[in-house]
Amino acid sequence: FRYLHKSGEAKWAEVNAVFFEWEGKPAVLAMVGDITERKQAEEALRKSEERYRQIANCVPDLIWMVDLEGRFTYANAAVERTHGWTVEEYQSRVIEDVVTPLQAAKDREMLADELAKAASPDYDRNSIRTWESEELRKDGSVFKAEVSAALLWSEDGKPIGVIGVSRDVSERLRAEEATRQSEKKFTTLFESANDAIFINDTTGRLLEVN
Numbered sequence: 001f002r003y004l005h006k007s008g009e010a011k012w013a014e015v016n017a018v019f020f021e022w023e024g025k026p027a028v029l030a031m032v033g034d035i036t037e038r039k040q041a042e043e044a045l046r047k048s049e050e051r052y053r054q055i056a057n058c059v060p061d062l063i064w065m066v067d068l069e070g071r072f073t074y075a076n077a078a079v080e081r082t083h084g085w086t087v088e089e090y091q092s093r094v095i096e097d098v099v100t101p102l103q104a105a106k107d108r109e110m111l112a113d114e115l116a117k118a119a120s121p122d123y124d125r126n127s128i129r130t131w132e133s134e135e136l137r138k139d140g141s142v143f144k145a146e147v148s149a150a151l152l153w154s155e156d157g158k159p160i161g162v163i164g165v166s167r168d169v170s171e172r173l174r175a176e177e178a179t180r181q182s183e184k185k186f187t188t189l190f191e192s193a194n195d196a197i198f199i200n201d202t203t204g205r206l207l208e209v210n
Contacts, residue, residue: 064076
């Protein structure tokens with residue numbers, strides 16, 4: 001409860017009580033402790049967590065955390081856009097639920113490999129691994145994502161999970177494929193043309209000829 005200190009400052013107190021008999025009558029032994037600093041620290045932590053939660057929810061990419069068993073322990077609001085799951089639904093899933101079977105096997109292998117490396121005293125705890133992943137949406141459709149992840153560590157220096165960021169790169173890959181196809185068509189036309197074709201730069205230097 002809160003009380004007003006004689007200085008005029010509002011403080012927090014905690015009461016612990018024990019019921020017992022005193023000279024044959026029920027009595028209460030109460031101990032009152034000042035917990036103002038603890039409450040202030042808890043409030044500061046709550047505000048800090050809320051601030052980081054707001055920042056994470058503003059990021060368009062999926063931010064996630066899993067434990068070493070592959071169970072999701074955190075996801076930001078972007079998961080609804082990227083995968084179609086609500087945050088609550090996603091956090092009740094495991095890796096195998098949100099990637100293709102082949103990708104799940106690769107992910108498990110990568111985690112085992114990273115944990116083996118982490119056992120070395122020379123392991124760089126700031127190391128980040130990046131790969132392309134085949135992700136599953138809630139409706140069962142598959143899309144490509146670029147994933148960057150690193151191990152999470154406990155206070156006593158042991159790996160306890162993984163934190164990562166997943167970005168949907170489907171549109172980028174489609175654009176890259178369209179560019180490759182366009183360049184392929186151009187190359188075919190360029191090399192099969194009956195007429196001579198010259199490509200010069202702006203200074204007139206010859207760059208290519210069929």
